[in-house]
């Protein structure tokens with residue numbers, strides 16, 4: 001099990017009409033990362049945020065911008081998100097066609113590189129890049145929308161990846177995204193996750209609730 005857990009609220013569940021204020025509020029409430037879900041209407045059936053929004057939000061926090069790119073092709077847009085102020089850039093193993101090249105591109109821009117797996121993709125899809133990435137993101141829902149139910153079968157994938165990561169002599173975060181609430185948080189932490197993305201559970205109830213929401217996800 002990982003020693004300390006980081007909470008990465010997804011601004012997908014924030015009030016889009018007040019995104020700057022929402023980022024400030026979730027930062028003040030104790031978020032470790034600000035998770036930004038980028039969707040293109042092609043790789044996933046929804047369209048959300050582009051690099052212009054990331055750039056506009058950058059002055060609102062010094063916390064890590066954890067940018068999850070659910071887009072294909074992805075390579076042509078990595079530079080724009082890096083320039084906009086992303087700290088971690090996570091791409092999907094399924095976005096193709098050359099995962100290793102995409103990760104080299106991210107690292108070459110001086111950013112932390114993450115790789116994400118959809119629920120239907122086995123852990124083996126990241127094995128060859130394990131020594132090269134800073135973060136692995138296990139999707140515990142099919143990407144595209146907030147508010148979906150956690151897919152239990154992903155716990156075994158998390159355990160497998162935790163086993164592999166623990167054989168490395170460097171830090172690789174293991175992040176889980178989708179359907180995370182106080183109950184599923186505890187299950188994924190036990191399985192070995194050390195970064196939890198939460199949209200609905202973090203932003204529910206408005207700014208006055210954010211600190212308590214985050215506290216419940218941490219489990220203490």
Ligand code: DX5
Pocket residue numbers: 010012013035037068141142143144145146147148177178179180197198199200201
């Ligand atoms: C889904 C996104 C998630 C999502 C999580 O495609 O990547 O980050 O916003 O939302 P909840 O926590 O509501 O499942």
Ligand code: ZN
Pocket residue numbers: 010035036037068177197
């Ligand atoms: Zn995400």
